[in-house]
Amino acid sequence: MLKTAREAAEIIREHQDDSITIVSHMDADGISSAALMSLTLDRLNIDHQVKFVRMLYREVIDELELEKLTIFTDLGSSQLRNLRRKFKNNDIIIADHHSPQEEGWSRLTHFNAHLEGFDGVEEISGAGMAYLIAKELDPENKDLAALALVGAIGDVQNAWGKLRGYNQNIAKDGEEAGVLNRETDLLLYGRHTQPIFKALKNLTDPPIPGVSNTVEGCVSMLKDLDIPYKTKKGYRRPVELSDEEKQKLASELITRAITHVPEELTEYVPGLIIGKVHTLLNENERSMLRGADEFSTCINSTARHEQPLIGYEVAMGDRDVYYRSMLNLLKYHRRCIAEGMTYIDQNGLENGPEGYIQYFDASDVLKETFVGTIASLTIGHEKSDPYKPIVGIVKKDGSAKISARCSKLLFLKGLDMARAIRAAAETVGGEGGGHAVACGARVDEDKIPKFITEFENRLIEAA
Template identity: 30%
Template sequence: MAGIQDLLSHALPFFEGIKREKSPVLVVSHYDADGLSSASILSWMLTRLDVPFQLVFVEQTYPDTLEELPFSNYKHVIFLDLGSGYKDFIKTFASNKQVLIVDHHVPAKSDGWEGLIEINPYLVGVDASTQTSSSSLSYSIVSRVLGDSVSLLPVAVAGALGDRLDVGEKFSLTGLNKEIVEKGKKLGVIEEFVSLRLFGIKKKTIVEAIASTLDPFIPGLSGNPSACIKFLESIGIQPRSGDSARLASSLSQEEIKLLASELIKYMISNGVNVKEAEKIFGYNYYLVPEPDASPLKDLREYAFVLNALGRLDHYGTAMALNLGFRGKYIVRVEESIKEYRRLLAKQLSRIFEKGEEIARHGKQCVIYFLDENLPKLTGPLSSIIANDFSQKFKASHIKIIGIAAPTTGEKYKISFRRIDESIDLGNILQKLSRELGFMGGGHPAAGGALIDEKILDKLLEKI
């Protein structure tokens, strides 16, 4: 990936400048797993460079958000996991600053300005939405400035997994993300193998592992332990050994193959498309030094933890975990996961129960509306709903599913997911945002918008 390596070198003068001047830096990052991982990695580096910084987490670089940022206090500004789609807005507020954008979303066209350095692999012809994450780009920058950090390698991988970039064979990471995995394997901190992809498979009981799995979502079993027990008994796998519930780690190779095969059959028979069902078996990534009982052992579970903490505004806990702290922070994780799952389950139940009652249809799109101001939940909810409803809409005109949450100022935050791979969602949203006057963009498979209620009907007429 020579193009990316050349691109990464463009960031070096920025850090040489702040290291030389000891100039304070404003760091602005997204709050999901990739954004939190990127922020942790860059914070680690700035601390070692003895450069003071302020870290702010935001939804997106919308004008209202940019207006509230303390640009006047800083000469240097870094944007992580956002910014490429809104460079002109950033320029309005920071044209006289030295700005570094590290992003992997589809970039908007812009005239740019002399003080801007943009690290986005799309600019060198690489599909950044599948081959890279902002955290893998951030790690690669840090490794060029300070050398490889063993402790940060798994953080970069967790960020990539949090963005669902396991798009390779058997749901493996690819491109720059895979390069970092390989480096982690050589250094002995990351383990990779193909097996069942159940949530918490290293430490949970078989029943808990199936019931806790949301990616892929298993209709009737995810979130339903009693149904999981009946399912296991029906396929000849005993969920208990004597008086104790069996751990998932106790499954024999024969039982793993049987369970994977039967889960795939079950999901397909319940309307899940074949590709989504097959996600139950594939590559797993583990943090070798972490105890098996830790929620950070499985790097997909680690990513889930980061996403939960970010969406509950527990940024400090997420950063502490990424920087190697455990103890009381692990205790907070268990509490946060319970709360996050409760919020997701409540909204999912409402969508499943009310269905068309809370939906609005467009040309190729259906949007389900939440009745609470929960904009940070629209992303994970849209991923789950898109997976669960993809078969339902397979023969229809629907190619895009959205989840909308009301926000302040009579606006809606909408997260979209495609269910037809011919759709380039990020480009569609960028084009329509310019045409209709809202904020929107993203990746080919996933995107988002902040839109005024008054033009929502116009969007539905177009999308």
């Protein structure tokens, strides 16, 4: 693995007097990847620019400028056919963890997790691949390990209650550099920022009877367990619980979840309640950037609203203008979530022809960059079935943006939607790809019914 990372590092050194372009995916992992690579080049005083794209569709590649060196982070491996057409005579580096679809060519330095013997779904993210190149350029770049893990967690590579594979090595680097702490704790989102009852209310994967989506139920459970949820100083946060309180709470949550989860999935429940959490030690104790999970959500929200450069600057270290812009964008993000979930409340979901998937069409309500967020949140909605994949659709100008999501339980059971969505999209003349737990496609609007049928059938065949 490190051999190819060294080759990529050497290519960068050869172009240190040239202007380099970084092209990255517009999500948490992609923004983390770009920021990590950009920080690395800054430290070497190498001039560069950064561009974010949702996907390397043919028309997107046509708009990219030809540079003496282009570095693609967190994307590229699945679009080699499109890239070869334009970049075959130029030096490019791809640092990616998605499954490659074709062979490379002479001027491509292809640093891909799967080609290096690692599972890009479980063991390392795009930011992790960029980190390995950064460390080859300078071993002192170990302090960037925390940012690499923000990318990995943004791609749900902690779905097992811990990070796996090379992510563990990266976490160790972060600990050694003094920028990261990892410990076993309750896997509650908002450990550093939210009241205990709110963090519990948002625990919907797996669904917890009497807890998920109900503040009253959370408060009642805490009272029954004799766990105070507020003091004279205000509401307590999950990080303020004692070890004894955490043990009592974990036991209750696991017991409740197991009684309502299909028997074949019960073995996964404890790992979704208790696991490794990652704290960024250089961030303020009550900051939304203190926990790696919240950090990834923050920068992902900027991408969802087509402002990835705000997330990029925050990931680069800005805690002033861009950080405040991100917080303002988060407020808007929450309003959009409320509108999206109100739509689900009022309209519900439709089932695929075979009843294996559920979907919604929010073309008049959501931006296409936001449909994946609502699809993710709908997994925990009372009108959805957490044991069926969810597909969100937004139509615009004759084309349809499609996002598919599934619960962690389905993912841990072995469901891989990425392969199915890619094949289904290609069958109807579109393009698709992504991750096992979160993926997307673009197809012609009139092909949506056929796509839904193809996607559902391929998932059934793979089950």
